[in-house]
Amino acid sequence: MQTLSKNQQIIFDLIDKSPEPMKAYAILFNVQKKGIKAPLQVYRALDKLVEIGKIHKIESRNAFIACQNSSCQVSKATAFSICEICEKVTEISSASLSKYLTNFKDKDGMKYSKYNLEFFGLCKKCR
Amino acid sequence: MQTLSKNQQIIFDLIDKSPEPMKAYAILFNVQKKGIKAPLQVYRALDKLVEIGKIHKIESRNAFIACQNSSCQVSKATAFSICEICEKVTEISSASLSKYLTNFKDKDGMKYSKYNLEFFGLCKKCR
DNA sequence: AATTTAAATGTTATAATATAACACTATGTA
DNA sequence: TACATAGTGTTATATTATAACATTTAAATT
Incomplete structure (x- = not known):
């Protein structure tokens, strides 16, 4: 800290x-x-x-x-949802998502420990 | 087309x-x-x-x-790898990745049909 | 405590990225 | 033809970000 x-x-x-x-x-x-x-x-x-x-x-x-995620020491694996109407942004902290992406291998077998993912859609309020 | x-x-x-x-x-x-x-x-x-x-x-x-992906009619689900040294960018087309992300639900049960994912690392040449 | 080093600050200028507003032209379609 | 929609050309300007340089603060080392 x-x-x-x-x-x-x-x-x-x-x-x-x-x-x-x-x-x-x-x-x-x-x-x-x-x-x-x-x-x-x-x-x-x-x-x-x-x-x-x-x-x-x-x-x-x-x-x-x-950062919404108290355990986030370094910005290396981030995911957000973004509302396309009100522009509300929420950080997603899903262990399964981060596990999936951290372990993802491309077709050359390459892994990437760092990523940024942005989901777009409508938030609860705007739907 | x-x-x-x-x-x-x-x-x-x-x-x-x-x-x-x-x-x-x-x-x-x-x-x-x-x-x-x-x-x-x-x-x-x-x-x-x-x-x-x-x-x-x-x-x-x-x-x-x-777009590297001939089936890509609309930009709504994109994933790329980016080399942090040479800045080479490759579009990732992985059916399992897109399936995983398209079906991903956040903790409110919300799905997002649109996303953009950028992986960072070193490409083969730069490793 | 004095020295040295790294990190942070303050400042001016400018580069790089992107959009507003308005007039006009081409294209498709009823 | 006439109407609507998409695209073009142009000038000006807004927004986002960095370069360069001098100075100060904080931390680590002796």
């Missing part, structure tokens, strides 16, 4: 309390009152937070979400 | 003969001699080609690759 630097903590706290994924410039706007003025300050903190698994990037949305 | 418009055909042909995923502005640069001058012309063709399943977007790379 790594201790975060000042900027990392500010930005993590913001993302962690957000009910939905946040985009980099929305984060920037929100932390300007705390003295973080430039995009690069935000991106650097985001990079580090992703690296250590505290947040994940939702690639199809260019947005960031706090 | 839909017939493509002029710009769509030019851009599809370029991506289809590229050995690696192409980025939008690399595409633009390559088709300028064919009269496609503006980013928007490229993005519009890309959007349509993705929509009809002729190409896929590699979200983690912001790049586009021709």
Whole structure:
């Protein structure tokens, strides 16, 4: 359990309390009152937070979400569901899914220990 | 099998003969001699080609690759392997993988017919 | 405690990716 | 023909992300 630097903590706290994924410039706007003025300050903190698994990037949305999975030390096996109407994103933590994907071998017999999976559909509310 | 418009055909042909995923502005640069001058012309063709399943977007790379899977009418269930060194991207077509993911239910019992999966690792050459 | 090293910060500028808005043209179909 | 739909061309601009460089803080080593 790594201790975060000042900027990392500010930005993590913001993302962690957000009910939905946040985009980099929305984060920037929100932390300007705390003295973080430039995009690069935000991106650097985001990079580090992703690296250590505290947040994940939702690639199809260019947005960031706090890790829901307390055991997630490193972002190497991630799965999300994304509602195509309200854009709600949920991290999926399914042991069988991660086991299946971690053990998946392609037709050359190659395994991949790192992956990112994004499911799309309609959430309960939007159906 | 839909017939493509002029710009769509030019851009599809370029991506289809590229050995690696192409980025939008690399595409633009390559088709300028064919009269496609503006980013928007490229993005519009890309959007349509993705929509009809002729190409896929590699979200983690912001790049586009021709569909390798002749049966792919619509981009709704895609899986790729990505080499973290040489950036080679291969579309995975595994019946068991697509069956597993298409039938996957989250803990609320919800199914998702659409997904995108990106595996990361080292390709044969780079290992 | 002093030294050294790695990590993080602050700042300006700019690169790379993507879309808005509007006018016009081609194509299919009733 | 006339109507609708999809595609094109163009300018401008929004959004996302990184380069380069100087400085500061924190941590590890002596």
